[in-house]
Amino acid sequence: MALISCADGLPRRGRVTWSPSVTLVPTRSCFNACGYCSFRRPSDPANPLADALRDDQARALLASRPTAAEVLLLSGEVAPAAPQRRAWLQRLLALCRLAWAQGRLPHTNAGPLALREMAALARLNGSMGLMLEGLGPAYAALHAHAPSKRLELRLAQLEQAGRLGIPFTTGLLLGVGETTAERRAALELMAQLQRRWGHLQEVILQPFRPDGCQSQRLSQAEQADLLGTIAEARRILPAEVHLQMPPNLWPLDTLPAALEAGIDDLGGLDCIDVINPAYPQPSEARLAAVLARAGIDLVPRLCVHGAWLRFLPAALQLQARRVEARLLASLP
Ligand code: SF4
Structure with a gap:
């Protein structure tokens, strides 16, 4: 099996x-x-970092996935003006350095960042991410108590990442009551950003799924609606932008239809999805078997897509090449 490190990125x-x-x-x-959100624990104002992940805990998690090239850092947020913000950022940076020391490449998604925070993380991350989420009244209601989710702030963050030249992932949460026109408007904003900066390497089209103890399969009507949005995203976004679908949120037996509509990436896959724990990730073998029946190859990649490697500073490019060699050596 070959590793994707293609030059054109298409x-x-x-x-x-x-x-x-x-x-x-x-x-x-x-x-x-x-x-x-079912990921969040309410913040203790006196000690918002009471549950912060220690290095020994991180090492144990890394040891449990020895062939994982990407270390995905998904963090709750400390308020920008809170006295603990600096310690929070230092923890993120320390975990990124730990990933490097183990021959991995971090991808951090930690909410909106000040310019100097984003720049510091960018020196250690192969790519970074921030969901746009979406626009319109349905999102406004869901984000009434989430100051980080204001649309202007998210757009400014995507712009800032573009100015810094960071290979970037963004995306939409779909199916919370938004209209087709609102989805289209959000995709057009992303397309404008990509035409200006060229840093958006992938857009996640994430179906909203209710949490709970058991997964709930997307209905046929929901799938048909989302297939239309995937096709529209493919039409609106520049051709080099990869379209990503988390495979645990789409019925595995009909995943080829999503690929046929325009999905060409399944994202970073761990054994569990910490955001949607009721939706377990399919194993690589199971995914590969389903896709092979549809004539589709499942190909591993780094968190930074090949065509965006040139965006990275020299030290990060070198680390990416080392991680790529390690990933290639781990393939059967
Ligand atoms: S920003 Fe929202 S979705 Fe993300 S962890 Fe905080 S509450 Fe949850």
Whole structure:
């Protein structure tokens, strides 16, 4: 099996990429309270970092996924003006350095960042991410108690990442009551950003799924609606932007239809999804078997797609090449 490190970065038919990944949660404490979130633990104002992930805990998690090239840092947020913000950022940076020391490449998604915070993380991350989430009244209601989720702030963050030249992932949470026109408007904003900066390497089209103890399969009507949005995203976004679908949130037996509509990436896959724990990730073998029946190859990649490697500073490019060699050596 070949590793994707292609030069053109264009989505191609007949194959879909994924990134073998291990997830670290620096903290679940978050000063936002999004209406759909089951990840967050309410922040203790006196000590918002009470549950901060220690190095020994992180090492144990990394050891449990020895072949994961990507270390996905998904963090709850400390308020920008809180006295603990600096310690929170230092914890994120320390976990990124730990990933480097183990021959991995971090990808951090930790909410909106000040310019100097984003720049510091960018020196250690192969790519970074921030969901746009969406726009319109349905999102406004869900984000009424989430100051980080204001649309202007998210757009300014995507702009800031573009100015810093960071290979970036963004995306939409779909199915919370938004209209087709609102989805289209959000995709057009992303397309404008990509045409200006060229840093958006992938857009996640994430179906909203209710949490709980058991997963709930997307209905046929929901799938049909989302297939239309995937096709529209493919039409609106520049051709080089990869479209990503988390495979645990889409019925595995109909995943080829999502790929046929325009999905060409399955994202960073760990054994569990810490955001949607009721929706377990399919194993690589199971995914590969389902896709092979549809004539589609499942191809591993780094968190930074090949065409965006040139965006990285020299030290990060070198680390990416080392991680790539290690990933290639781990393939059967
Ligand atoms: S910002 Fe993220 S972690 Fe915080 S409440 Fe919203 S979805 Fe949950």
